[in-house]
Amino acid sequence: MMEFLSKLLDTSDFPPRWQTGNWTPEHGWLHVTADLMMWAAFTAIPIVILYFVIRKRDVPFPRVLVLFGMFILACGATHLIEACTFWWPVYRLSAVVKLTTAAVSWATVLVLIPTMPKALALPGLAKINADLAKQIAERSEAQAALSESEKSLRLANARLQQKNKEIEEFVYTVSHDLKSPVATMLGFVEYAMEDVAAGRLEDLSDSFPRIKRAALRMSNLIDDLLKLSRVGRLPLEPATVDIGKTVRELSEGMSDRLARAGAELVIEQGLPSVEADPTRFSQAIDNLLENAIKYACRQGGARIVVGAKSIGEEIWVCVRDNGPGIAPEYHERIFGLFQRLADDDEGTGIGLAIVSKIMQAHGGRAWVESSPGQGATFWLAFPHLGGAASR
Amino acid sequence: MAPHLVNFLLVEDDDDHAEIVVRTLKRNRIANNIVRLSDGAEALGYLRKCADGAPSSRPDIILLDLKLPKVDGHEVLAAIKSDEHLRSIPVVVLTTSEAESDRARAYDSHANSYLVKPMNFSRFRKMVDDLSLYWGVWNEPAPDS
Numbered sequence: 001m002m003e004f005l006s007k008l009l010d011t012s013d014f015p016p017r018w019q020t021g022n023w024t025p026e027h028g029w030l031h032v033t034a035d036l037m038m039w040a041a042f043t044a045i046p047i048v049i050l051y052f053v054i055r056k057r058d059v060p061f062p063r064v065l066v067l068f069g070m071f072i073l074a075c076g077a078t079h080l081i082e083a084c085t086f087w088w089p090v091y092r093l094s095a096v097v098k099l100t101t102a103a104v105s106w107a108t109v110l111v112l113i114p115t116m117p118k119a120l121a122l123p124g125l126a127k128i129n130a131d132l133a134k135q136i137a138e139r140s141e142a143q144a145a146l147s148e149s150e151k152s153l154r155l156a157n158a159r160l161q162q163k164n165k166e167i168e169e170f171v172y173t174v175s176h177d178l179k180s181p182v183a184t185m186l187g188f189v190e191y192a193m194e195d196v197a198a199g200r201l202e203d204l205s206d207s208f209p210r211i212k213r214a215a216l217r218m219s220n221l222i223d224d225l226l227k228l229s230r231v232g233r234l235p236l237e238p239a240t241v242d243i244g245k246t247v248r249e250l251s252e253g254m255s256d257r258l259a260r261a262g263a264e265l266v267i268e269q270g271l272p273s274v275e276a277d278p279t280r281f282s283q284a285i286d287n288l289l290e291n292a293i294k295y296a297c298r299q300g301g302a303r304i305v306v307g308a309k310s311i312g313e314e315i316w317v318c319v320r321d322n323g324p325g326i327a328p329e330y331h332e333r334i335f336g337l338f339q340r341l342a343d344d345d346e347g348t349g350i351g352l353a354i355v356s357k358i359m360q361a362h363g364g365r366a367w368v369e370s371s372p373g374q375g376a377t378f379w380l381a382f383p384h385l386g387g388a389a390s391r
Numbered sequence: 392m393a394p395h396l397v398n399f400l401l402v403e404d405d406d407d408h409a410e411i412v413v414r415t416l417k418r419n420r421i422a423n424n425i426v427r428l429s430d431g432a433e434a435l436g437y438l439r440k441c442a443d444g445a446p447s448s449r450p451d452i453i454l455l456d457l458k459l460p461k462v463d464g465h466e467v468l469a470a471i472k473s474d475e476h477l478r479s480i481p482v483v484v485l486t487t488s489e490a491e492s493d494r495a496r497a498y499d500s501h502a503n504s505y506l507v508k509p510m511n512f513s514r515f516r517k518m519v520d521d522l523s524l525y526w527g528v529w530n531e532p533a534p535d536s
Contacts, residue, residue, distance in 0.1 A: 172490055176458055179487040180405055183508035187411035203414075210407050330461070 008096060014089035028086060035083035042076025045069075060122060061115055067108040074101035173337050177349065178221060181214035188214075224350035227283070228337075231357045236277040243317060244271040246282050247306045250289060261297035265289070268307040274315040274382045276362055284358045284366075287351040288319040288378045296323025296375070314364070315382045322375040331368050355380070397522075400450035401427040402434040402467060403485070404459050408508065412454060412485070412515070419519045426450070431462030435470055442476035450480055452522070455502075457486040457493060465496055472501040485515065 018028060046069035053062050078101055081094045123131070188207040195203045247267050251258070258265055274281065289304065296302045301322070308317040326334065335356040337349065352366075355378075359366040363383050370376035399416065403409040409427050416423055426448070428434045434455075441449045453471065457464035464484065471477045481503040486493065489507050497505050506515050 172488075176487050179508070180408070183487055184405070184407035184411070187508075188407070191411070191414060210410070214407060 008092050009090055010092065011089045014091050016089050017086040032083045032086055035079040039076040039080040039083070042072050042079065046073045061119065064108070064111055064115055067104070067111055071101070071104045071108045074104045077101070170337065174225065178218065181218040181221070184214035185211050221350070224354070228350055228354050228357060231280065231283075231354055231361060236280065236361055238275050239278055240273045241276050241278050241281050242271075242273050243306075243308050243315075244269075246278070247271075247285060247289075250282060250286050254289065254293065257293055261293055261302060262300055263293060263297045263302035263304060266303065266305045268305065271306075271308045272310055272315055274308070274317065275384060276382055280358045280361065284355045284380060285317070285319065287355050288380075291351055291378070292319055292321040292323070292376075296321035299323065311381070313384050317380045317382070318377050320375065320377040325372045325374045326368060326370040326376050327372050328370075331370070334368065335366060397423045397452070398448070398450045399423050399425045400434070400437070400453045401425055402429075402431070402453065402459065402464070403427065403456045404429045405456070408456070408485075415516050415519055419516065429460075431459040431464060431467045433461075434459075434467050435462060438467075438471060438474075438477055442474055453480055453482045454485050455482055457484060457488055457497070465493075465500065468497060468500045468502055483515075483518070 017023075049065055049069045049072075053059050053065050059065060074097070077097050078094070081090065081097055085091065085094060188211050192204055192207045192211070195201065195207070244267060251265050251267065254265075285306070289306075292304045293302075296304060303322050305320045306318070307320070308315060310316075335352045337353045356366050359380055359382075364381045366378065366380050368376055368378050401409060401412055403412065406429075409429075413425055413427070416425060426437070428437055437448075455464050455468060459467070464486070468482055468484070471480065471482055478501070482501075483504040483506060484497045484502045485506050485508060487508045488494075494505050504518065506518070
């Protein structure tokens with residue numbers, strides 16, 4: 001080995017390059033300078049490549065880059081020896097270094113060729129950017145769709161909760177109002193039993209009519225509740241309704257009651273027609289008339305007027321009475337379920353709730369204008385349905 | 392000994408329920424004076440007059456329904472219990488509502504008792520029995536006087 005090395009460095013068989021041929025100093029130093037510059041550059045390049053590979057870490061094909069580095073380093077070494085041979089003719093070492101360079105170069109070629117398809121398959125930066133931009137767009141679109149559906153879900157949830165609350169309130173009110181006559185019946189039955197046992201018959205004649213009235217009231221409540229639930233359940237069948245004709249027909253059915261109450265019903269002349277479900281329309285007007293008879297006729301000289309007018313796109317129908325009137329704070333409340341302002345045996349507290357629901361089904365509205373002592377005017381506003389009634 | 396005249400204020404919109412209460416009080420021979428009002432607004436007006444100093448009409452006990460026309464029983468109860476002249480008057484809530492929210496709200500407003508109609512009419516009668524005993528004893532002269 002030592003012998004091989006000393007043979008490799010043995011210069012006895014060759015003269016230094018300066019002594020071969022007619023070198024001018026400029027020519028010789030040009031070679032020496034260029035070779036040394038190439039050696040320096042060829043040494044610097046692999047260091048930079050190595051630095052790049054180490055720092056970057058995710059460089060594709062790092063082994064190819066390492067081979068590149070070695071190949072360039074080897075090239076540099078041949079140039080260094082070229083420069084040295086001007087003074088130190090180590091031509092054997094030069095041959096070995098050149099052979100090593102050739103081997104590393106070919107190894108690089110052999111590794112490079114199979115790598116080429118993979119390298120070609122790598123996407124360019126522009127494409128990567130475009131893909132990324134597309135992905136981002138897709139994701140933000142999905143995000144938007146997601147937040148949209150989340151929003152509608154939240155809305156649906158809020159609507160459900162509202163409905164739930166309404167149902168709870170409904171059950172609460174219904175159970176209270178249905179229990180009230182039951183409480184009456186049980187209370188008086190208890191007394192009646194005591195009275196029978198004690199032979200006190202005089203109180204019995206008071207208890208039984210009360211029990212009967214409570215039972216009738218319960219039956220009316222149930223009937224009205226069924227009507228109310230039907231309003232929301234059955235679809236509207238809109239038609240053109242002659243307001244005057246409908247009210248005249250209704251008034252015929254209640255003429256006896258009007259006469260008994262000493263009330264006068266006035267139907268204004270030339271009332272327009274309205275687009276509405278005829279059954280529901282007449283139910284709403286009937287409830288308003290019943291209401292007026294019940295509350296306005298408590299004092300003598302009651303006068304109930306039915307009128308209508310066209311306001312913009314709507315037809316407004318009114319039932320006006322000259323009764324005791326309603327204080328403003330109750331104007332909204334009376335359209336709620338079981339909201340009665342007076343204690344009476346006749347009213348179930350459902351009539352105006354039915355009117356309000358009928359108007360909702362028509363996409364219209366119901367309200368009252370009144371002040372205490374000034375009578376009350378109940379208004380129903382029917383929109384033009386245009387053949388498409390909303391439920 | 393003349394029986395103590397107990398002033399009852401009954402706030403009840405239902406005539407039949409009011410009659411049951413009145414009959415119960417009469418049959419239990421509580422010698423009483425019953426004022427019956429049928430809506431919350433009336434009750435508040437009456438109690439405000441009492442608070443302003445009409446001692447003869449000041450109720451010794453208030454029987455209060457919760458579902459009342461105009462102003463509901465909860466509001467009446469809250470008004471009574473937040474008035475320094477009225478808050479000492481015991482209030483018995485007599486209602487058909489078994490809803491926990493009503494019971495909780497009534498007790499939060501310092502109702503003294505909560506009785507559900509109709510099942511508790513008998514409890515109400517028991518309570519009236521106890522009350523008559525209480526007022527009877529309360530009305531006895533002190534032993535050494």
